[in-house]
Amino acid sequence: MKRILSTGVAIAIATVGFAEGMTPDDVVYSEYGEVEASLSGQPGDAAAGLEIMVSRGKGNCIACHQVTALEEYPFHGEVGPSLDGVGEYRTAAELRGIIANAKMTYDGTIMPAFYRTSGFTRPGNAFTGKAAEGELSPLLTAQEIEDVVAYLLTLKD
Amino acid sequence: MKPLFKGGLTAIAILSAFAVHADEEADLIINEEIEMTVRTDAPAHVENLSTIYSGWVFRSTETQALQMDDFENPGMIFVDDAIAAWNTAEGTEGQSCAACHGAPEEMAGVRAVYPKWNDEAEEVRTIAMQVNGCRTEQMGAEEWKYDGNEMLNMEALLASVSRGIPVNVAIDGPVQAMWEKGRDLYYTRFGQLDLSCANCHEDNYGNNIRADHLSQGQINAFPTYRLKNAKLNGVQSRFRGCIRDTRAETYAVGSEEFIALELYVASRGNGLSVEGPSVRN
Secondary structure, three states: OHHHHHHHHHHHHHHHHHHHHOOHHHOOOOOOOOOOOOOOOOOOOHHHHHHHHHOOOOOOHHHOOOOHHHOOOOOOOOOOOOOOOHHHHOOHHHHHHHHHOHHHOOOOOOOOOOOOOOOOEOEEOOOOOOEOOOOOOOOOOHHHHHHHHHHHOOOOO | OHHHHHHHHHHHHHHHHHHHOEOOOOOOEEOOOEEOOOEEEOOOOOOOOOEEEOHHHHOEHHHHHHOOOOOOOOOHHHHHHHHHHHOOOEOOOOEOHHHHHOOHHHHOOOHHHOOEEEOOOOEEEOHHHHHHHHHHHHHOOOOOOOOOHHHHHHHHHHHHOOOOOEOOOOOOHHHHHHHHHHHHHHOOOEOOOOEOHHHHHOOOOOOEEOOEEOOOOOOOOOOEEEOOOOEEEOHHHHHHHHHHOOOEOOOOOOOHHHHHHHHHHHHHOEOEEOOOOEEEO
């Protein structure tokens, strides 16, 4: 009994420790903006990723991107490129880097950084127009980004 | 049940896709009489655009039509309210707007040059500030709330008598410092979404962002009657909304920053017709 309990605690600590290691400021980008390591340490869930892609309160990726596989969800924007086939020609590390902070891949891009919490001008408290209080939360959690990466990898021609 | 629901959504999407389709080639003639310039060469100081467009160009055919006839334009009802206010004496001096300025039509051309420098006050004044200047300095009356109903009604009246006249805002001389401040704000990326006015209205006009068809964010057509909230909307409230949508802390309506931004954005529309009160979605 005692042994099982202590193993449990050890795992719990390890998980917390890992999560702390992956705060937005700690993410390591390659020269080309890729992020090799999973942000959450867990595999992504493509079905959950789909929901995040289309929901306005989450990724709202289709606000800017057209995705043929998501045609049943209105409306798709034209600000970014179509993501059709992106799972074919992009690696998980590239996709993770683009979603976490697209500016590391595309200098000066309009695409928002979904895993970044510092370096903004007049950050607000969500969409209230008021100043943010305390630390910002990233637009998506580490696991939500992994879920979106998993979904994008299903977009093959 | 679920597939049916999704099918329903798709059907709606297809229908609305037709409804939101804009006729970007259309010309605007109001009451078959007033010819509006809705597209023209960009002024030299707008470095990254070659042609400037009124926001009217990007609206759906149905919304466009509402602005072509004053009887269809819901914004014109507020112009009538403002004519009544124009003729009403108020304040300690017992004066009305009409007492100093005559008929509203005498003000034709005024809207086109605001915001502009006021020598006595030594400040850049938006037309709202000038109206309040008249109320407090000439009439001894209370200020109207910035972007409040009375002010927006009066702005609609002042715009309506200038319709068709090209916007011609000065950018140099005493206003230059404010104009530069406005330009800096226009290109500042605000909020957690890290977006500037230019990201949406210069780099992406004509593109859809989700269901919204992006215009150049011109202000020649303010105040605008928006179908979305069924009332007149002021320039600076619109700025506030756009900055809020970047997940940023906005500036206040009437603030120095928004006066500067209004001056700068107005100057980006030099050459387009004064168009207010316009209809938008």
